[in-house]
Amino acid sequence: MSIPCFFDEQSLRAGQDWDPQLTESLLASEHLIVLSSSHIQPLDWVNEEINRFRTQTGNLPLGTGRRLIFVLLDVEAKGVGRIQNIDVILKAKEYPAKNLTHLRTTPLWADLITKIKEGLLFDANAIPVCLAVLALTRKRFEDLYDNDTDGFADKVRRRLASTRRRLDSAASVGQLKDSYGATPYDWKPYGESTPIGRILDELKDSVNRQLPAGAKSFVWDRLGDNFYHPSPRPGARDALRTMKTGLAVFVVDPLSLHDDDMVLRLNLLDQYFEDDRTAILVLASEVVEQHRELLKLVDETATTLFEHFYKSPLRRQYARFGFHLCANLDMELVLRTTLGPHAHVDLPAAVSPFVTEGVALPARL
Numbered sequence: 001m002s003i004p005c006f007f008d009e010q011s012l013r014a015g016q017d018w019d020p021q022l023t024e025s026l027l028a029s030e031h032l033i034v035l036s037s038s039h040i041q042p043l044d045w046v047n048e049e050i051n052r053f054r055t056q057t058g059n060l061p062l063g064t065g066r067r068l069i070f071v072l073l074d075v076e077a078k079g080v081g082r083i084q085n086i087d088v089i090l091k092a093k094e095y096p097a098k099n100l101t102h103l104r105t106t107p108l109w110a111d112l113i114t115k116i117k118e119g120l121l122f123d124a125n126a127i128p129v130c131l132a133v134l135a136l137t138r139k140r141f142e143d144l145y146d147n148d149t150d151g152f153a154d155k156v157r158r159r160l161a162s163t164r165r166r167l168d169s170a171a172s173v174g175q176l177k178d179s180y181g182a183t184p185y186d187w188k189p190y191g192e193s194t195p196i197g198r199i200l201d202e203l204k205d206s207v208n209r210q211l212p213a214g215a216k217s218f219v220w221d222r223l224g225d226n227f228y229h230p231s232p233r234p235g236a237r238d239a240l241r242t243m244k245t246g247l248a249v250f251v252v253d254p255l256s257l258h259d260d261d262m263v264l265r266l267n268l269l270d271q272y273f274e275d276d277r278t279a280i281l282v283l284a285s286e287v288v289e290q291h292r293e294l295l296k297l298v299d300e301t302a303t304t305l306f307e308h309f310y311k312s313p314l315r316r317q318y319a320r321f322g323f324h325l326c327a328n329l330d331m332e333l334v335l336r337t338t339l340g341p342h343a344h345v346d347l348p349a350a351v352s353p354f355v356t357e358g359v360a361l362p363a364r365l
Contacts, residue, residue, distance in 0.1 A: 128247070133251045
């Protein structure tokens, strides 16, 4: 996202009264982003700029055009009414110990930019899709692995050994730890260098580009921090109650399920297991080269099939498609989700999401 911005030190012209210049820039600006800290709150001229912008927007609510966004650095913003704030830096308590230049090199900054982008591009007419990633943070993974809590390290080593990946050196263990980050959305699945949060944003944008003319677009509605609270049961339930729609996508890291707290969070989602508006994606920790080669082969030889499921404009319905199935249970899953709903003749036909490690079929939205 590239947006022309006004910065006072770069944009004000020397030797001229800066007040008219600021007023002119405020009038011309579509959005105002305020980095709110204990240093600026006592400053009258900062509050005056905010009030001018709010007056120009006519106190319009979010979703009606211009945006006023407060990024909280080390204190809560005062007198902002019901305007939604972005508090990822405030909650992390990284500022002012780390200045903004330093923070720009951390995953926290990427999360901040994502939230700003979501705020700027918010569309009141878009369809929210509840999103949660069930993956450990790096800190939690390190605590469990280094202390071998409840045999966590041994379970992870045995699980990865089954995929011919061995954790037999400090470097290999460090590489695995590097796949986790400050938040669940910083987890890097199947050997990717890109965090799952960014992957999901790119996939959502790709889906929206394939919508027919006039169709509503989709936006992620991430479950709140309560879902990831150390005591998950009450927090997760509170977070689930905030869901604005029945549409939901849950992404699962199978290695993280060796943590009992993560299993508890997953079990609390069981109400969505029979909902055809839910997609549950269990992603592989890494993908063997044969999978990539098989995907390329299908693309080159079965073009019509491949393009229908992977590249065509979004359809109203899809057949169940099992790709790279490696076990009888995978085949049975496709049969169950295809035939099962039709066995209940007294119930409306449903479409269940396809869930398997490393493969995910489109869920009917």
